[in-house]
Amino acid sequence: MFEDLQYxxxxxxxxxxxxxxxxxxSNDYDPLLQECLSKDIMCSILRSFDDIEEQxxxxxxxxxxxxxxxxLELELLKCK
Incomplete structure (x- = not known):
């Protein structure tokens, strides 16, 4: 019985x-997850800026x- 209690x-x-x-x-993982999500979001935003810049x-x-x-059209008209 004592062995069962110890177990x-x-x-x-x-x-x-x-x-x-x-x-x-969990305490270590949560900040890492937030950092990764933040980096993914930031990358998406930066890619959007690149697209906007290209546009x-x-x-x-x-x-x-x-x-x-x-x-050129004006020049052509002047030549006529």
Whole structure:
């Protein structure tokens, strides 16, 4: 009977240690998870900025080409 009690107490102690380790792991894991999520979100935002920058560059190029075409058209009209 005494051996059964010791066995149960050792199991209880082991469960307590595992719960402590679980809490400790969770305390370490949560900040890492938040950091990873933050980095993923930041990367997505930065990629969006790159896309916006590319689009802006294309719009500027389009405006420049449109202006060139208008200038050429004016020159052609002057030559007539």
């Amino acid at each position: 149960v107490q050792s199991l209880e102690k082991e469960v307590e240690e595992l719960e402590y380790e679980k809490a400790e792991f 802006t560059d294309m719009q500027c190029l389009y405006l420049e080409k449109t202006e060139e075409c208008e200038n």
